[in-house]
């Protein structure tokens with residue numbers, strides 16, 4: 032009986048440890064998200080803040096609000112993951128136009144921002160649930 036409880040306890044501890052590790056592995060890289068958030072509001076070297084055209088509160092501006100974009104990004108284009116879609120939306124904005132909006136997003140972010148900066152922006156956008 033005692034031994035049985037010990038085993039249950041060990042199993043429980045293992046389960047908790049595994050859950051904790053799994054959680055860490057799948058959580059977004061916080062430093063990247065913070066850098067992405069800054070880029071979003073400053074535009075970095077492009078000098079064009081994303082906030083010029085995108086709100087986060089659901090109201091449209093020049094572009095669609097990015098509220099919840101992390102959730103819908105994976106459903107925009109068949110076969111494109113959320114992060115691939117967001118990446119493409121930034122470096123090649125004309126590839127997919129959001130219905131009801133014109134092709135007005137600057138095409139230069141992919142040249143002016145570094146690949147790391149684009150990844151940071153994507154990491155940030157993925158947190159917008």
Ligand code: HEC
Nearest residue numbers: 080081083084093094095120124127128129132133135136
């Ligand atoms: C001059 C205005 C403008 C700026 C600045 C701008 N965008 Fe956009 N963006 C748009 C417009 C218009 C659309 C909708 C048309 C399209 O899909 O390209 C759009 C679409 C998007 C989409 C697709 C949204 C969806 O719901 O599928 C993403 C993601 C996005 N922009 C991210 C960004 C990021 C990140 C930045 C800053 C690096 C940025 N935009 C800067 C105008 C802008």
